[in-house]
Amino acid sequence: MAGIRTDIIMTMLTRIPMITDLALLRLLHLVSPTLPIGSFTYSQGIEWAVEAGWIATPADLQGWLASQLHSGMMHLDIPVLQRLYHAMERADVETLEYWIHILNASRETSELLLEEKNRGRALTDLLIALEIPNAARWKPLLAQSQAAAFALAAVHWQIPLQQAAYGYVWSWLENLVLSAVKIIPLGQTQGQKILHEMTALLPKVVAQGLQVADDDIGASSSALAIASSRHETQYTRLFRS
Numbered sequence: 004m005a006g007i008r009t010d011i012i013m014t015m016l017t018r019i020p021m022i023t024d025l026a027l028l029r030l031l032h033l034v035s036p037t038l039p040i041g042s043f044t045y046s047q048g049i050e051w052a053v054e055a056g057w058i059a060t061p062a063d064l065q066g067w068l069a070s071q072l073h074s075g076m077m078h079l080d081i082p083v084l085q086r087l088y089h090a091m092e093r094a095d096v097e098t099l100e101y102w103i104h105i106l107n108a109s110r111e112t113s114e115l116l117l118e119e120k121n122r123g124r125a126l127t128d129l130l131i132a133l134e135i136p137n138a139a140r141w142k143p144l145l146a147q148s149q150a151a152a153f154a155l156a157a158v159h160w161q162i163p164l165q166q167a168a169y170g171y172v173w174s175w176l177e178n179l180v181l182s183a184v185k186i187i188p189l190g191q192t193q194g195q196k197i198l199h200e201m202t203a204l205l206p207k208v209v210a211q212g213l214q215v216a217d218d219d220i221g222a223s224s225s226a227l228a229i230a231s232s233r234h235e236t237q238y239t240r241l242f243r244s
Contacts, residue, residue, distance in 0.1 A: 021163070022162065022163055022166050023161065025160075026160055026161050026162045026163075026166075027162075027166075029156075029160035029162060030157070030160070030162045030166060030167065030170045031170075033153065033156055033157070033160075033162075033170060033174075034170040034171070034173055034174040034177075036174075036177060036178065036181070038126075038129070046179065046182040046183075046186065046234075047115065047118070047179060047182075047227065047231065048114075048226075048227050048229075048230030048231040048233075048234055049064075049067070049179060049182055049183055049186060049230070050182070050186050050234055051230045051231075051233045051234040052067065052226070052230045053183075053186045053187055055230070055233070057226070057230070058183070058187065059187070060187075061189065061193055061196070061197055064180070064183050064187070064189075064197060065197055065200065065201060067226075068176065068179060068180070068197075068201055069201070069204060070224065070226070071224060071227060072172070072176075072201075072204055072205075072208050073208065074222040074223070074224050075222045075224055075227070076172055076175065076208055076212065077208050077211055077212045077215070077222075078212070078215055078219065078220065078221060078222040079106070079109055079220060079221060079222040080106075080150065080171070080172075080175075080212075081168050081171070081172065081208070081209060081212025081213060081215070082212055082213070082215035082219075082220045083102050083105060083106045083150060083220065084150050084153070084154060084167070084168060084171055085164060085168070085212075085213055086098070086102045086217075087099060087102050087103070087148075087150055087151050087154035088154045088157060088158060088164050088167060089164075090102065090154075091151075091154050091155050091157075091158040092158055094137070096141070096144070099141075099144060099151060100144055102151075103144065103147050103148045103150075103151050105220065106119070106148055106150060107119060107120075107147060107148060109221060109222070111223065111224070111227070111228040111231070112228055112231040112232050112235070113235065114231045114232075114234060114235055115227075115231050119147075119148055119149055119150070120146065120147055120148070122149035123145060123146050123147055123148045123149040123150075123151065123152050124146040125149075126145075126149050126152040126153065126156075127142050127145040127146045127152045130145075130152060130155060130156055135155065135156060135159050136159065137155065138152075138155060141155070150171070153167070153171060154167070157170075164213070165209065165213065168209045168212065168213065169205060169209055172205055172208065172209060173202075173205065176198065176201055176202075176205075177198065180194050180197055180198050180201070181194065183197075
């Protein structure tokens with residue numbers, strides 16, 4: 004730290020929102036795989052990709068997930084989550100509705116869109132049961148998007164945006180790795196190794212995702228779209244998508 008003024012360091016630190024102990028616990032609750040919103044029932048095309056031979060090894064899985072982290076997560080989900088979060092802070096229903104429509108229009112298959120809506124409806128019902136303000140009033144809108152319901156919970160529980168984004172991406176990553184453990188199959192230890200290695204990518208993905216401008220929001224993954232579409236008619240299935 005030599006040569007760097009202490010006052011500059013302190014100024015930088017005060018600009019970073021700090022998460023309180025209770026907010027951290029609420030975030031852990033929000034991203035827990037035990038949350039009853041059905042996350043564990045989706046593989047987002049991985050089930051068909053395994054059957055087709057696209058994913059057969061841990062390295063294949065890591066490549067598949069890394070590609071989606073640097074496309075859909077970085078350029079679509081994270082920046083849209085950011086805008087939903089700020090809309091929730093202002094109780095700006097018009098902006099909230101706009102970004103929900105953008106996100107849903109970007110889901111490239113009927114399965115991926117249905118997952119977004121099913122998980123959104125389930126999470127909204129949970130927030131209503133937990134008596135989160137505005138959850139019941141905005142249910143018709145929130146039930147269209149799990150990202151919107153997630154943003155409402157994060158704002159209400161005073162989880163800073165950056166930490167909320169980390170939790171959102173971590174939950175996505177953990178669910179897909181656990182799905183792959185069952186499908187490929189992988190051992191639990193191998194699954195944990197993959198999570199350990201993939202986690203190192205998240206800080207950069209989240210940081211860059213939060214810097215994406217409105218006009219640059221959007222992503223497409225041909226492999227994901229094909230796998231998800233083919234999964235709709237897959238002969239035997241363990242997962243809903």
